[in-house]
Amino acid sequence: MISTPPLRYLKTPFEAEIERQFTTAVSVELSHDQILSVRLLRTEALRDLCKFLFWDAACSFGGLIVEEEPAEWHLQYLFLRPGAGWITVTLRAPLQNPVLPSITPAVHAADWYEREAEDLFGLQFEEHPRLGDFILHDQVWQEGIAPMRRAFNPLQSHFERRPNAEWRPTLVVKDPGAFAMPVGPVYEGGLGESVHFLLETVGEDVIRAVPRLFYKYRAVEKIAEGKSVSDGLLLAERFAAKSAFAHSLAYCQAIERAAQIDVPVRAKQLRVSLAELERLRHHAGTIQAICQSTALSVSEAHAAIIEEQLLRASCQFSGHRYLFGLNTPGGLRRDFEAPACLMLLDAVDEAVRHLGELEQRLRLTSSFLDRLEDAGVVSAQAARDLDLVGPIGRASGLANDLRRPCPYTGYESYSFEISSEPDGDGFARLRVLFFEAQQSAALIQQAIKALQPGAVCAPESHVSPGSAMGWAEAPIGATVHWLRLDENGRIERYRILSPSFRNWLGLHVAVEDFAFQDFPIILATFGLSAAECDR
Amino acid sequence: MAFWFWRGLRKGIRSTRYPYAPELAPGISPGRPLDTLFATPEEAAIAAVNCPVDAITAIGGHAHVDLKKCVYCERCHFGAPNPLQWDDGFEWTQAPSPSRYKPLPNEFARSLHVMVVDAGDCGACLNEIRQLNNPLYNMHGLGIFFTATPRIADVLMVVGPVSENMRGALVKTYEAMPGPKRVMAVGTCALTGGVFGRSFMSAGGVHAVLPVDLDVPGDPPPPLAVLHGLLVVTGRKAAIQ
Numbered sequence: 001m002i003s004t005p006p007l008r009y010l011k012t013p014f015e016a017e018i019e020r021q022f023t024t025a026v027s028v029e030l031s032h033d034q035i036l037s038v039r040l041l042r043t044e045a046l047r048d049l050c051k052f053l054f055w056d057a058a059c060s061f062g063g064l065i066v067e068e069e070p071a072e073w074h075l076q077y078l079f080l081r082p083g084a085g086w087i088t089v090t091l092r093a094p095l096q097n098p099v100l101p102s103i104t105p106a107v108h109a110a111d112w113y114e115r116e117a118e119d120l121f122g123l124q125f126e127e128h129p130r131l132g133d134f135i136l137h138d139q140v141w142q143e144g145i146a147p148m149r150r151a152f153n154p155l156q157s158h159f160e161r162r163p164n165a166e167w168r169p170t171l172v173v174k175d176p177g178a179f180a181m182p183v184g185p186v187y188e189g190g191l192g193e194s195v196h197f198l199l200e201t202v203g204e205d206v207i208r209a210v211p212r213l214f215y216k217y218r219a220v221e222k223i224a225e226g227k228s229v230s231d232g233l234l235l236a237e238r239f240a241a242k243s244a245f246a247h248s249l250a251y252c253q254a255i256e257r258a259a260q261i262d263v264p265v266r267a268k269q270l271r272v273s274l275a276e277l278e279r280l281r282h283h284a285g286t287i288q289a290i291c292q293s294t295a296l297s298v299s300e301a302h303a304a305i306i307e308e309q310l311l312r313a314s315c316q317f318s319g320h321r322y323l324f325g326l327n328t329p330g331g332l333r334r335d336f337e338a339p340a341c342l343m344l345l346d347a348v349d350e351a352v353r354h355l356g357e358l359e360q361r362l363r364l365t366s367s368f369l370d371r372l373e374d375a376g377v378v379s380a381q382a383a384r385d386l387d388l389v390g391p392i393g394r395a396s397g398l399a400n401d402l403r404r405p406c407p408y409t410g411y412e413s414y415s416f417e418i419s420s421e422p423d424g425d426g427f428a429r430l431r432v433l434f435f436e437a438q439q440s441a442a443l444i445q446q447a448i449k450a451l452q453p454g455a456v457c458a459p460e461s462h463v464s465p466g467s468a469m470g471w472a473e474a475p476i477g478a479t480v481h482w483l484r485l486d487e488n489g490r491i492e493r494y495r496i497l498s499p500s501f502r503n504w505l506g507l508h509v510a511v512e513d514f515a516f517q518d519f520p521i522i523l524a525t526f527g528l529s530a531a532e533c534d535r
Numbered sequence: 536m537a538f539w540f541w542r543g544l545r546k547g548i549r550s551t552r553y554p555y556a557p558e559l560a561p562g563i564s565p566g567r568p569l570d571t572l573f574a575t576p577e578e579a580a581i582a583a584v585n586c587p588v589d590a591i592t593a594i595g596g597h598a599h600v601d602l603k604k605c606v607y608c609e610r611c612h613f614g615a616p617n618p619l620q621w622d623d624g625f626e627w628t629q630a631p632s633p634s635r636y637k638p639l640p641n642e643f644a645r646s647l648h649v650m651v652v653d654a655g656d657c658g659a660c661l662n663e664i665r666q667l668n669n670p671l672y673n674m675h676g677l678g679i680f681f682t683a684t685p686r687i688a689d690v691l692m693v694v695g696p697v698s699e700n701m702r703g704a705l706v707k708t709y710e711a712m713p714g715p716k717r718v719m720a721v722g723t724c725a726l727t728g729g730v731f732g733r734s735f736m737s738a739g740g741v742h743a744v745l746p747v748d749l750d751v752p753g754d755p756p757p758p759l760a761v762l763h764g765l766l767v768v769t770g771r772k773a774a775i776q
Contacts, residue, residue: 136700137700139703140699140700140703147735147736154734154735154736155733155734155735156735185701185704186652186653186685186704186708187683188683191651191661191664191665191681192653193653193656193658193661194652194653194654194655194701194704214700215655215698215700215701215704216653216654216655216656216695216698216700216701217655217698217699217700217736218655218696218698218731218734218736218737219734219735219736219737220731222734222736223731223732223734230587231587234587234588234606234608234730235730235731238606238657238729238730238754239657240657240658241657241658241659241662241755242657242658242659242662244657244659285662296539298539298540298542298543299539301543301669301670302542302546304666304668304669304670304671305549305669305670305671307666307669308666308669308671308672308758311562311666312560312561312562312563313562314562315561315562315563315564315565315757316561316562319565319609319612319613320565320607320609321562321565321659321663321755321757322659322755324606324607324608324609324754325607325608325609325610325612325613326609333609333610333613333614334609334613334614361538361539361542364536364538365536365539366536367536529658531655531656531657531658532658534655534698
């Protein structure tokens, strides 16, 4: 028997199309917070539905949210439809021996999300190409531990561990003379973040490079459980401090959407300027790292000075060099006086002027350009396939800036351009960084000049139990923070969908068959954060 | 491309004069909360209750701050009903056991090699340490260098709360270093675990894993606070009590 969902609102052609294609398998409804929810009634249809959304409807993949409920598993696959907002595909499965089809064969971007769910929840995904040994490294942890399960107590530090001493990485290249060169997790004098790379090589040319992450996994999502909303904010802000403001903004917006708090206009304007200040500083730092990787010392020194001046300006303006302690659900913790705002404008002006000069000189330096051009190419097809986010996606021609399709904190009222470069090589990524830094400065100008008087924080209001979702375009790309709060207003489940997690998965496309000396350069142009990925 | 050369020359020397002269540029340090005497015990008690990481204890009207726990949430500072006193400096390095602490011999004073290990850092401490290579700080001028191998390292700088997956690599790095060697724990996470605390994945600081000689508190400690720590290691500056 076919049951039709109750008609509560007029369905859009898109929703009608989903129902037409997957008649008995889904029920479509708009949830309370304007997120289109597609409930899956038959598990088998999952992969086809995700394939339809990702490829036919050109949605981008947002991530996978797994929840363990008392009697069943609750899985949410998040998609973003350009120009129309978020879609969740929800699936319920019995707690014992659930049968879950993997969507990775259809949506490659889901690969790591499913591996993560397998490692942390013990879920098995049928037909996934490669499960096991991911977050819980097999040299340290035995199989069968599922730390994200409810029964697991995160504070037990000494339980019996039987690490697998026999563990060896899987090598793929079998050519005669092929060998694997391990790099990390401690490398570059420790000034690089802890990541391990296995470079499979036959001498000078590296055939493939596989990053092994999660050395820094601190189980942020697990230890957040049971914390109050304001304590959770500390974690959101500090798990990846180079984008601290963007992540705390996404977190606060989740709470604000759930509690229906109206953030005052002044707070929104200040949030835009602070978020863009962070982006500007982050991009200056990434540019510095790129200059350093090509050993062009003078440019490196100039970029480093710009970054440090922006750090100092951030500190002088807000009291903290990495913008900690500013966001709070409802707005900002403090207001800023007019002289401080003028000081910030001056500092930003100067930084952007110096960045412009630096870009001009770099474009005239052929030895520098030779190292970047055609280095680590990510084709438009590959970028779409893995649904890369942030500047890396935009350097391969994707239009994926969350500030446009689903604006937050008032971005719809500013005029700015989204960069788009078709080439997908290291130089394209550098151009995107320079362009975005300029746009950020323009946004800060607009926001500060339009500052309206008034409060910077809405009065406290009651946080209702239920789920909440907030998002922001962090410097590295789109981030989504998702929470479920219990009836006491405490965090029951916290999920961070971070941009680095997505883009680390895409790194292997850029590091295929390249000369060994290009490796640091490709890595620097990606500018990824291990802390943000590992959580 | 001779313009790089001329450009570099024209910029002139931008490096700080620290430690030979005080560095007073604005924004070099977020400062730190100080022990504060309030008019009433109630005010001190409120400050202690509002601290989310229990870094403040109220004894009478005194609010005592444990900087090793402070995560710079700024809730006792900006916008607080009764803010704590705030210090603008950056010289915070402490020896966890002052009686047993000895600086490295004089031979290291102008040639110190530092190995950094990221044991679960959020990226801020690491970025602040990286800034020491910045011309504005110019650590090389003081004879201090980062090294890529533990075999020639004199100081091990650890950031992050020591995640379980990094514990093995950290211990191996320490064991590979020749003596005499010193261990510096940099940042609140490395001292007490910070917001990550102690869990199945976090050791709750370097103290649980290695013998630590010097503590550099701060979340993150600004570059000059780390530099002060490095000067304390060689006895060129004194640790605070």
